[in-house]
Amino acid sequence: MSVSFALKGPVGWITLERPKAMNALNFEIVKGITAQLEAWKNDPAVRAVVVTGTGPAFCAGADLKQVSAPVGPGEMDFLDTIVVFFDTLRSFPKPVIAAVNGLALAGGLETVLCCDIVIAAQSAKFGDAHSNFGVFPGGGGAAILPRKVPANVAKYLLFTGDSLPAEDMKTYGLVSEVVADGELIARVQAIGEKLAKKSPIVLSRMKKVANEAADKSAADALRHEVLELRNHQRSYDIQEGLRAFVEKRAPEFKGY
Known part of the structure; x- marks a missing residue:
């Protein structure tokens, strides 16, 4: 091949x-x-x-x-x-x-x-x-x-x-x-x-917003970012990242 x-x-x-x-x-x-x-x-x-x-x-x-x-x-x-x-x-x-x-x-x-x-x-x-x-x-x-x-x-x-x-x-x-x-x-x-080593769901959501930003006004792109953030706040990875920060250790992300 x-x-x-x-x-x-x-x-x-x-x-x-x-x-x-x-x-x-x-x-x-x-x-x-x-x-x-x-x-x-x-x-x-x-x-x-x-x-x-x-x-x-x-x-x-x-x-x-x-x-x-x-x-x-x-x-x-x-x-x-x-x-x-x-x-x-x-x-x-x-x-x-x-x-x-x-x-x-x-x-x-x-x-x-x-x-x-x-x-x-x-x-x-x-x-x-x-x-x-x-x-x-x-x-x-x-x-x-x-x-x-x-x-x-x-x-x-x-x-x-x-x-x-x-x-x-x-x-x-x-x-x-x-x-x-x-x-x-x-x-x-x-x-x-x-x-x-990063959160897979963070990178995926960042990529989505960044890829679509050029086709939107700045205001629309910012609204999209806030919407993705609101969704992301329900994820395991953000909670794990915040716990790791407080506990001064490396986070163990799971991608959801």
Whole structure:
């Protein structure tokens, strides 16, 4: 299989393994990741998920040989399938970290845009690249990228098809941290393990409010936050956290 799945402690790792094809997304990869995310969604052993690649690329986008592949009547074509993948990754209720080991282009960049935290190797580069082949983005290149970086930077990447280094994308706000190439995996695992010590229900509710905030006025977003807080006050985890604070010990969260 051209994608592998592994549970390293509380962190689920998704690794694209088509290095000769620059880890291009095909039906097998997209369907496989979507199914694995659905399996991990309600698995309490999985507290965070990482997406990464092997070889010189994180992901160079969709396999253009499959974009226009014919399908039977009523069957999902590649666009249908990859949109479901992006939606599943974007709405996953647990933290998702992109460990960007190399080139992240087109659908690879759109995969990064679906993740909550982006940690990049020093040698990584980011670009849209759709315009290089007359292809229109469908996973957030034109719609989400301008929400993640300044509009002029997004348009530069969209229009020129050029790529920018990880340090630049950190300056523009897409990348959270840049690390030496050889330190990427260990650093991301450490972040995943740190997140695993937090209350799962807190992180899930924070993610929901944060993801939806950009589509609301500040007042509506604040109302949503207060509503989630009111719901959260009924949870075990907030009571456990407050007890742990008073008792000066580490909390033992249960996720409800």
